[in-house]
Amino acid sequence: MSNIISSQKRNEFLVGEVAEVVGDYFGLLKQYDEAREEYNQALNAYERVNESSPDFNDAHKQKEIVRKKRDELPETQELSNAYQQFLTLAPELGQIGVNLTQWFQDVFDSGWQTLESFLRSQEENLVFRFATANRYRSGEPGTIEKKVVLVKLIDFGGELKTPLALMGNVELERNQRRDILFQLYPIGKDPYLPPGVKLIVLDETGEIFLKAQARNADNWIQLQFRGEALESFSVKIALGDASITEYFVI
Amino acid sequence: MQSAPIGKKMINTQPPRQVPSLIKGNTALQLFTDRHNFIKLFAEYLNEDEQPHQKILFLTGDGGNGKSLLINFLKEKCCKRFPQEKWHELKTQSDEEVTEFIVNAPDFKPVPAVLLDFGKHPTGVSEERPQDPFYGLSMLYRRLLSTIQNHNYQLHFPLYEFACILYLKQNEKLTPEIMSQYFESSVKSAFISGIMTVIDDTVNSLPPPLITIISSILSQPIERLREHIDGNLTLRYLRGRALREDNFELLQDLDVDTELINELPRLFASDINVAMSKSNAPERVVLFFDSYEAFWKEQRNLSNILFFEKDRWLRHLLHEVLNLSNHRIVVVVAGREPPRWHEDRKLNISQEHIDSRQVLHLSTSDAKIYLKKVKNCLGSEDILHSQVSDKLIKIASVDNNQVHPFCLSLCADSLREVVKEGKDINLDNLGNIVKPTDKIRITVELILKYTDNNIKYAVDVLSACRAFNFEVYHRLGRELHFSSEQPDFDTLTKFPFVWKYEDRGQDWYCIHNLVRQLNHEDNNETTQKAHAKLENFYRDRNDVAEAIYHAICQDSQRGVSEWIIFFRLEMKRRNFEVCRILLALRKEMNF
Numbered sequence: 106m107s108n109i110i111s112s113q114k115r116n117e118f119l120v121g122e123v124a125e126v127v128g129d130y131f132g133l134l135k136q137y138d139e140a141r142e143e144y145n146q147a148l149n150a151y152e153r154v155n156e157s158s159p160d161f162n163d164a165h166k167q168k169e170i171v172r173k174k175r176d177e178l179p180e181t182q183e184l185s186n187a188y189q190q191f192l193t194l195a196p197e198l199g200q201i202g203v204n205l206t207q208w209f210q211d212v213f214d215s216g217w218q219t220l221e222s223f224l225r226s227q228e229e230n231l232v233f234r235f236a237t238a239n240r241y242r243s244g245e246p247g248t249i250e251k252k253v254v255l256v257k258l259i260d261f262g263g264e265l266k267t268p269l270a271l272m273g274n275v276e277l278e279r280n281q282r283r284d285i286l287f288q289l290y291p292i293g294k295d296p297y298l299p300p301g302v303k304l305i306v307l308d309e310t311g312e313i314f315l316k317a318q319a320r321n322a323d324n325w326i327q328l329q330f331r332g333e334a335l336e337s338f339s340v341k342i343a344l345g346d347a348s349i350t351e352y353f354v355i
Numbered sequence: 356m357q358s359a360p361i362g363k364k365m366i367n368t369q370p371p372r373q374v375p376s377l378i379k380g381n382t383a384l385q386l387f388t389d390r391h392n393f394i395k396l397f398a399e400y401l402n403e404d405e406q407p408h409q410k411i412l413f414l415t416g417d418g419g420n421g422k423s424l425l426i427n428f429l430k431e432k433c434c435k436r437f438p439q440e441k442w443h444e445l446k447t448q449s450d451e452e453v454t455e456f457i458v459n460a461p462d463f464k465p466v467p468a469v470l471l472d473f474g475k476h477p478t479g480v481s482e483e484r485p486q487d488p489f490y491g492l493s494m495l496y497r498r499l500l501s502t503i504q505n506h507n508y509q510l511h512f513p514l515y516e517f518a519c520i521l522y523l524k525q526n527e528k529l530t531p532e533i534m535s536q537y538f539e540s541s542v543k544s545a546f547i548s549g550i551m552t553v554i555d556d557t558v559n560s561l562p563p564p565l566i567t568i569i570s571s572i573l574s575q576p577i578e579r580l581r582e583h584i585d586g587n588l589t590l591r592y593l594r595g596r597a598l599r600e601d602n603f604e605l606l607q608d609l610d611v612d613t614e615l616i617n618e619l620p621r622l623f624a625s626d627i628n629v630a631m632s633k634s635n636a637p638e639r640v641v642l643f644f645d646s647y648e649a650f651w652k653e654q655r656n657l658s659n660i661l662f663f664e665k666d667r668w669l670r671h672l673l674h675e676v677l678n679l680s681n682h683r684i685v686v687v688v689a690g691r692e693p694p695r696w697h698e699d700r701k702l703n704i705s706q707e708h709i710d711s712r713q714v715l716h717l718s719t720s721d722a723k724i725y726l727k728k729v730k731n732c733l734g735s736e737d738i739l740h741s742q743v744s745d746k747l748i749k750i751a752s753v754d755n756n757q758v759h760p761f762c763l764s765l766c767a768d769s770l771r772e773v774v775k776e777g778k779d780i781n782l783d784n785l786g787n788i789v790k791p792t793d794k795i796r797i798t799v800e801l802i803l804k805y806t807d808n809n810i811k812y813a814v815d816v817l818s819a820c821r822a823f824n825f826e827v828y829h830r831l832g833r834e835l836h837f838s839s840e841q842p843d844f845d846t847l848t849k850f851p852f853v854w855k856y857e858d859r860g861q862d863w864y865c866i867h868n869l870v871r872q873l874n875h876e877d878n879n880e881t882t883q884k885a886h887a888k889l890e891n892f893y894r895d896r897n898d899v900a901e902a903i904y905h906a907i908c909q910d911s912q913r914g915v916s917e918w919i920i921f922f923r924l925e926m927k928r929r930n931f932e933v934c935r936i937l938l939a940l941r942k943e944m945n946f
Contacts, residue, residue, distance in 0.1 A: 119915045123946060126922050130934055133926065135613045138701075142660045187608030191618065194605065198514060199625030199679050201632040309633060335634045354632055
């Protein structure tokens with residue numbers, strides 16, 4: 106019986122040691138809450154080691170050491186700069202791209218707005234108003250179920266003097282295929298696109314599918330194609346070394 | 356010393372016939388009974404496109420009441436998509452009709468599905484550790500990729516794969532062997548084949564935008580890597596995703612042990628979300644997780660902080676999948692109790708995202724249907740006549756109209772031997788038992804009743820092993836003096852209480868947990884001797900963690916003392932992988 110009691114006392118000390126070393130481990134991994142919990146468990150176990158146990162003195166010493174370790178733990182994990190940057194970026198990593206089908210349900214990703222709303226901000230831009238008014242197009246009469254036109258400002262971050270607008274025009278046909286038209290317009294005072302600016306559609310493998318390039322006096326350039334639900338592609342606008350890519354899923 | 360198998364006088368004049376185990380593999384699935392409501396619900400998750408379910412389906416219920424069998428049945432027989440027209444017609448029908456249709460449907464689109472069973476014990480230094488934050492996710496990834504490719508679909512995991520490379524490199528495991536093992540199914544990925552190429556020192560190609568990063572990871576001169584450039588590979592590999600070189604650079608700057616490892620689930624979820632939105636992806640994919648409670652085993656009374664630390668990587672993954680709201684990714688989890696995910700303040704999954712359903716025991720009438728199927732399977736009318744059936748149901752009943760499915764199947768399984776060898780069985784001595792654990796004890800005794808002494812002895816010995824193959828078996832046989840030649844091994848591994856341990860590889864087995872548990876509780880002398888032999892065996896192989904496991908089984912204080920010393924040493928070496936193996940051992944042995 107006494108052996109069992111002595112064994113139990115020894116067990117308490119071992120339980121304390123295990124919890125302490127696991128506390129050290131969590132501390133090293135900067136999981137401070139978990140480390141604190143393990144240290145508390147270690148303290149409780151050392152506390153239970155009885156005076157008559159041969160481990161009593163060691164347990165008493167360890168209690169002080171563990172208490173100090175616990176109290177010196179930082180409150181929260183200090184994130185490295187890289188980790189902070191990663192956490193800011195992380196929500197975007199799993200994004201699929203702009204969903205064109207959702208456009209028909211009036212769900213737009215940030216940066217995109219309806220043509221009507223965009224035109225209100227361009228009341229004085231007669232060139233753009235004129236150009237877009239003429240560029241509406243439609244498929245065969247009676248074959249179109251829904252259509253939607255959205256616009257996004259393209260910002261090259263000061264590298265390009267002429268601001269640009271990318272207009273996406275999507276028509277849902279009765280056979281569920283989508284007729285897609287992308288147009289690139291200048292929206293500044295200059296009525297012409299910068300010569301050499303490219304509008305490129307890449308397929309989901311990243312290969313060039315369609316390409317257009319502005320000449321000296323182009324008011325707009327455009328690319329038109331058809332696709333089926335769930336196909337993905339990207340639209341790249343490039344001038345010199347600068348480029349902006351928008352990702353889409355139909 | 357055990358004698359050779361004792362010859363038994365055959366009563367039956369029929370030649371012995373092979374009857375498959377009723378509790379394992381395909382036969383268990385064939386005998387699957389009831390659960391029609393779950394099958395229809397699962398079919399909704401796979402087929403409903405207009406208002407798709409966007410929750411985690413969580414199946415709860417007592418141990419042994421058939422959750423694992425249900426999960427396996429869903430995975431093997433019900434992962435099917437039907438045309439929407441057919442589905443609309445089907446969903447108006449009764450649960451039974453839907454089940455009947457789904458199981459026997461000739462035309463359907465198969466839905467890729469993978470299963471991760473947290474209840475599978477980690478063994479030694481094996482990387483097959485389903486609960487481990489790195490290896491558990493890696494098992495899921497490898498199984499998913501393999502299944503997807505078998506179905507001729509493609510999914511790409513650029514961020515996750517890149518992070519795995521970083522992790523393996525940091526842990527000095529970036530060798531061709533490990534790469535083959537971990538990325539075997541994804542060798543078609545340009546990224547992985549590029550990496551393997553460089554490690555293998557043969558000429559091939561590498562995606563150009565990542566070249567500087569890869570170069571620094573592998574410490575290879577950039578010029579050498581540039582020789583292998585194929586301009587289109589990166590774009591093809593990234594599949595038109597909005598990933599930039601600096602995304603990868605950022606990952607490289609994360610601390611592998613304190614930051615990167617915690618972000619693996621997010622990277623996996625991001626990748627699968629994008630991959631599943633592509634036109635060449637399947638319309639649904641199912642991630643099954645079984646034995647969720649194994650994350651805690653006996654350690655249920657931990658403080659919230661330590662409790663939620665155990666399964667954090669899994670919850671992180673599920674949290675991200677839910678956030679991305681992709682109804683094409685279906686998640687089914689089975690565990691004994693409903694999850695407490697909403698209680699964790701750090702990583703909260705609210706209850707509205709969980710479709711929690713209780714799996715009950717079989718009703719008496721369903722138990723009778725089950726035994727009828729067993730009768731057909733055994734092909735013997737005499738053995739399962741109504742009185743015997745009623746008796747079996749009574750033994751396996753835990754309450755009025757509540758029949759414990761596993762207990763019932765174990766009882767029925769014991770009759771296989773009767774059929775095989777023409778022995779008589781006396782059910783009267785089983786008595787009227789109240790506690791299911793006692794019933795299981797009796798059932799196990801019943802199973803072992805018809806084994807010879809050599810087999811019984813071998814079972815007691817092998818109960819000490821978390822897993823064994825012929826080599827382990829043969830060595831134990833030599834050292835503990837029982838017949839352990841190849842024919843003995845072949846005979847033993849055909850018994851229903853010897854289960855295949857596929858996670859460990861071909862030809863690995865384990866003794867049924869119930870038998871092991873009983874031998875452990877009874878402090879079986881033979882099992883204890885085997886622990887001593889196994890401790891030496893693993894010390895010879897320098898597998899200290901496994902040796903400590905066997906040391907603890909013999910003398911807990913000696914084993915735990917060694918655990919502490921070894922843990923400290925490995926922590927000092929910053930060998931956190933071994934620390935995690937030791938922490939898993941701590942949980943398993945509850946100290």
